[in-house]
Amino acid sequence: MASPVGDRVPAAASASNSDATNRKNLLLLIQLRWLAVAGQVLTILLTQYWYGIALPLVPMSLVVLFLVALNGFSLLVLHGRAPVTNSQLFIALVFDMAALTIQLYHSGGAANPFVSLYLLQITLGAALLTTRSTWILVAAASMCFVFLIYVFEPITVPSHGDDLLELHIRGMFICFVLAAGLIVLFMTRINRNLRERDAFLADLRQRSAEEDHIVRMGLLASGAAHELGTPLSTISVILSDWRHMGAVKRNREMAGDVEEMQAQIQRCKHIVSGILMSSGNARGEGTIRTTVRSFLDGLMEEWNTTRQPLAMPWENDFNPDAPMVSDTAIKQVIFNVLDNALEASPHWLGAIAARRGDRLVITVEDRGPGFDKAILAALGQPYMSSKGKPGRGLGLFLVVNVLRKLGGDISAENRPQGARVTLSLPLAALTDGDEHDT
CATH class of the missing domain: 3.30.565.10 (Histidine kinase-like ATPase, C-terminal domain)
Structure with missing residues (x-):
């Protein structure tokens, strides 16, 4: 039957490792947000000046600046002493989702091919968050999608020879490649962080089981040392009496054997004292x-x-x-x-x-x-x-x-x-x- 002590992981060590894992995951979100900022700036410029589609540059630029400021705050949290929690990761993903929703609102709503990026955020949430937080994120993304179906700022696509459906498919393809690449890149790194955490916890459990084993052996050794003390003392007294007997004194060989036995008894008593000292029953006696x-x-x-x-x-x-x-x-x-x-x-x-x-x-x-x-x-x-x-x-x-x-x-x-x-x-x-x- 497994020992309950051996299966228990020290809470402080487990919390420390969980914080380290959350910090690594927060760093991945920061890096992903920088890519999102760069991608949004590039997309806005191409749409505005390459395709000639007029966009509300001021509000969309403010969203980009908000993401930059959010990354700055996230870096302060990352390098701070306070632990990074699951709730903070959830709030960070909610802010990212809100920024995406605002950008989609100003660029055609649900008809925008980049609306599929909601799936990227949900995928990250499934890997980083608890089950409850992930389902909340799914519900929030669904409501944002429904909101964008009915409430959005339409964009006017100038006639420049490209079919509107073909332009939409191009956008969908770019969104697909972007989302697939980011999912593979960041999911592999997130899984690596999780594997490192699991390996650390497994090592802690192994050490806890070994320490429990040592405690049990220490208790057994201490008990045995206590029990051995009395018979060793008795044998020592008997051997001391034998040394003073005339028959033993006259027999040099027997006297030598008795002396050797006494020396071995003293060695055994010294070993027993060492066991008791190590187990804490003779604290201070061996501090030299x-x-x-x-x-x-x-x-x-x-x-x-x-x-x-x-x-x-x-x-x-x-x-x-x-x-x-x-x-x-x-x-x-x-x-x-x-x-x-x-x-x-x-x-x-x-x-x-x-x-x-x-x-x-x-x-x-x-x-x-x-x-x-x-x-x-x-x-x-x-x-x-x-x-x-x-x-x-x-x-x-x-x-x-x-x-x-x-x-x-x-x-x-x-x-x-x-x-x-x-x-x-x-x-x-x-x-x-x-x-x-x-």
């Missing part, structure tokens, strides 16, 4: 001010002492050094990558830390079999693993999501012998502990 170089050197030393002995080449080339706040989540991210490399290549792996501008870059290389193509294509997806064991693939999934929260990223590639994983983190995420509490 240090530097990036010291943090990385200490981290690598701890990893080497707790894993099997391995001559791992480690280069700390992070210069110049920078202050940071020690973070358990970052340590676990690096541990996860190192553990995966060690599992793939038990005999050799290397790591390099460097500073590139304002970012910390850590590169881990191994001499294992490398990544499958499917894993590289879906890097960080849960349960994507070539190890074929239940629960595998969660390590990189958590790494990718933690890095994403911190503003970082991860990349993986295969080498001629082995694989390479590169972690990149902004230094700003390391120096402000409040930004990346986990």
Whole structure:
């Protein structure tokens, strides 16, 4: 059953993307209006001076100036901070329809072949507006058409050898070519904007589902850590009692085993404490001010002492050094990558830390079999693993999501012998502990 949290898209992000899409669509309307202005000026000049058909130039010129002013206002809205809404797009199309109606009123009414341009505006409305707004636009265009049938200023066509019907058909052809070209041009761009919006929303849903998955795993890990605390403490007390028993003291081998078990118990308790700290149950206990170089050197030393002995080449080339706040989540991210490399290549792996501008870059290389193509294509997806064991693939999934929260990223590639994983983190995420509490 799908989680309701995973299916929910953050409202702020969705609203932001909707505003971005509306701004792109408003820009398309502005560009279309500039073409309309140019087309009207050209048509008026050809009709007046080429065909010799007298037109009321003053009122028709005022409509053109109105469209220019409307475009100027639309540009102010486009570059303003206020969000662009569906209602604003609807009002913009209504103004365009009103301007077209006035021009048709002064040039023959419904008999004007350019009356078909109403369909262009309705098509744009169907792509940009809600269903209700589109039907309102259809009703408005229909009323304007009916109005122009009965109320209009007739034009006088001089006799210059051209048949009136032939002249009308020419106008219809020009209108058809103009409308068809504009529909194809702008509908393809509008559809591209809509596809970008849908892709963005799909990505948000995917991230929401992944974060819900992380929350559930975090709750499970926190609960398990609480439950493990008591038996670990009990075992530690028992081992401490055994160390003081005479039989154990006299048997060096057994004393060594008890000491090793106590060391492993302490390691388990340290891991449990880290889980609780990361989940927020021990907030403040792990906040340690240090530097990036010291943090990385200490981290690598701890990893080497707790894993099997391995001559791992480690280069700390992070210069110049920078202050940071020690973070358990970052340590676990690096541990996860190192553990995966060690599992793939038990005999050799290397790591390099460097500073590139304002970012910390850590590169881990191994001499294992490398990544499958499917894993590289879906890097960080849960349960994507070539190890074929239940629960595998969660390590990189958590790494990718933690890095994403911190503003970082991860990349993986295969080498001629082995694989390479590169972690990149902004230094700003390391120096402000409040930004990346986990």
